[in-house]
Amino acid sequence: MATGGGWNPTDLPKRPGLYLNFVEAAAAAIKGGARGxxxxxxxxxxxxxxxxxxxxxxxxxxxxxxxxxxxxxxxxxxxxxxxxxxxxxxxxxxxxxxxxxxxxxxxxxxxxxxxxxxxxxxxxxxxxxxxxxxxxxxxxxxxxxxxxxxxxxxxxxxxxxxxxxxxxxxxxxxxxxxxxxxxxxxxxxxxxxxxxxxxxxxxxxxxxxxxxxxxxxxxxxxxxxxxxxxxxxxxxxxxxxxxxxxxxxxxxxxxxxxxAIRARQAIATDITKTAADAYIGKIDNNPDGQAALISAIKAYLERLEASNVLMDPAVTLDPEYESVGDSVYLLISFAHVDSIERIFLTINV
CATH class of the missing domain: 3.40.50.11780 (Rossmann fold)
Incomplete structure (x- = not known):
């Protein structure tokens, strides 16, 4: 099973792997996995x-x-x-x-x-x-x-x-x-x-x-x-x-x-698995490697956007942390798409 989980900037994990944190409006992913x-x-x-x-x-x-x-x-x-x-x-x-x-x-x-x-x-x-x-x-x-x-x-x-x-x-x-x-x-x-x-x-x-x-x-x-x-x-x-x-x-x-939670779970699961399969230990941590990773994640999120899972995805390097050595910090944001569940009518007669 792929290594993953949360990360704390004051106590970074030692094992190779991809680590992500959920802030209320942020998550990450790459490609779709098994459902159901x-x-x-x-x-x-x-x-x-x-x-x-x-x-x-x-x-x-x-x-x-x-x-x-x-x-x-x-x-x-x-x-x-x-x-x-x-x-x-x-x-x-x-x-x-x-x-x-x-x-x-x-x-x-x-x-x-x-x-x-x-x-x-x-x-x-x-x-x-x-x-x-x-x-x-x-x-x-x-x-x-x-x-x-x-x-x-x-x-x-x-x-x-x-x-x-x-x-x-x-x-x-x-x-x-x-x-x-x-x-x-x-x-x-x-x-x-x-x-x-x-x-x-x-x-x-x-x-x-x-x-x-x-x-x-x-x-x-x-x-x-x-x-x-x-x-x-x-x-x-x-x-x-x-x-x-x-x-x-x-x-x-x-x-x-x-x-919203199921979409978030799918996103977290997909990025961990795909990153482990295709990125961790396989690309360089330089501008080209970082751009490839950002491009892959953004392309996946854009596919989810086209499927009405989310809106307005954005992927950048996190400016608060320096992506050097073997560590990359990404800042990913999107808005969840909800279903219409309440309809309010005003009828003028």
């Missing part, structure tokens, strides 16, 4: 699979053959949501806290876009997973996590919003209500894999706001005031609009838009 991979730690499975082993599945039939039809609901939902692949890690029977530590460490060495639990996870594991996301981000690995709660939690939107506050992070989404399909009822935690698939499978120039989900109804229909309070908290809410169930707004628990 959901990671799931599977709790139960048949004899065809081995504990503490990774499996990659792209079709429901593959999952049935590996794990048994009764054990793949989370995988099925992730694929239905739009995941291109599901990266499955098989948990041992009756997993302990140490087994969850081992699981997270195992996923450290794998590439994926969104992580979600197979079933409901307790508050301790949620908190530890949030910390794991933050650690990976600091080390240069970027992915989102989707959490949910129990049916009892879903009955009280205030409980879901409290979970959102506890799990506040740019890379974390928290679903606070589940839904029904026929006679099957899903808690928000049980339905979170569908949302994970939806996030992973949605292009980085699109939003999941108002995306229709295949539910007949939500478990609890929230009032306008409750929906507003949930959005203000940063919760992910499903609503029944009288005809269908849809995502009210694509938000991370920090209140930032999923579309």
């Amino acid at each position: 991979v959901v990671a799931i730690p599977l709790l139960t499975y048949g004899a065809g699979a081995t504990a503490k082993t990774f499996y990659t599945v792209e079709k429901e039939k593959e999952a049935q053959e590996l794990f048994g039809a009764a054990n793949i609901e989370s995988i099925r939902l992730a694929l239905m949501g739009g995941a291109k692949q599901v990266l499955v890690y098989t948990m041992p029977a009756d997993p302990t806290a140490d087994d969850y530590v081992d699981m997270r460490e195992a996923f450290d060495s794998r590439l994926f876009n969104v992580f979600v639990f197979d079933q409901e996870a307790d508050a301790t594991e949620q908190d530890l997973t949030k910390a794991w996301v933050a650690r990976n981000r600091s080390e240069g690995k970027h992915f989102a996590v989707v959490f949910g709660g129990t049916t009892a939690d879903d009955a009280d939107p205030a409980a879901g919003n409290a979970r959102t506050a506890r799990l506040k992070d740019d890379y974390v989404a928290n679903l606070i209500d589940g839904g029904k399909v026929g006679t099957t009822t899903y808690s928000s935690a049980e339905y979170a894999p569908y949302i994970a698939g939806l996030i992973a499978g949605t292009a980085i120039n699109k939003s999941i706001t108002y995306a229709q989900v295949p539910l007949d109804d939500v478990n609890k229909r929230l009032t306008n005031a409750q929906i507003t309070a949930a959005l203000e908290a940063g919760s992910l809410v499903l609503v029944h609009d009288g005809e269908k169930v849809k995502v009210e707004q694509g938000l991370m628990t920090s209140g930032k838009k999923i579309r």
Whole structure:
């Protein structure tokens, strides 16, 4: 895996690699990588699979053959949501806290876009997973996590919003209500894999706001005031609009838009991988080499601009730091492109 992560001018990393810092309006990248991979730690499975082993599945039939039809609901939902692949890690029977530590460490060495639990996870594991996301981000690995709660939690939107506050992070989404399909009822935690698939499978120039989900109804229909309070908290809410169930707004628990964060994650991941493959140790740190690196990054950002991911990209040497020796400091800026989510009409009659 490519070396990367944040950097501090008073304590520069020693390992060769590309390091980037996110300032609120700055990020970096070069070329597009794989999208659409959901990671799931599977709790139960048949004899065809081995504990503490990774499996990659792209079709429901593959999952049935590996794990048994009764054990793949989370995988099925992730694929239905739009995941291109599901990266499955098989948990041992009756997993302990140490087994969850081992699981997270195992996923450290794998590439994926969104992580979600197979079933409901307790508050301790949620908190530890949030910390794991933050650690990976600091080390240069970027992915989102989707959490949910129990049916009892879903009955009280205030409980879901409290979970959102506890799990506040740019890379974390928290679903606070589940839904029904026929006679099957899903808690928000049980339905979170569908949302994970939806996030992973949605292009980085699109939003999941108002995306229709295949539910007949939500478990609890929230009032306008409750929906507003949930959005203000940063919760992910499903609503029944009288005809269908849809995502009210694509938000991370920090209140930032999923579309913007996913674009930022893609940019950070792409630049690290491509720089490691094509630039680090391969070009000279002189004006020509610096110009080549700047040109490559700018060309990539301009492709994202043409795809309506961002606007007004700019790439220059950072004037605050001297790019000499084996170090190059770049200053990169752009504006995120958001989706139209609120339309205000004034009608004169």
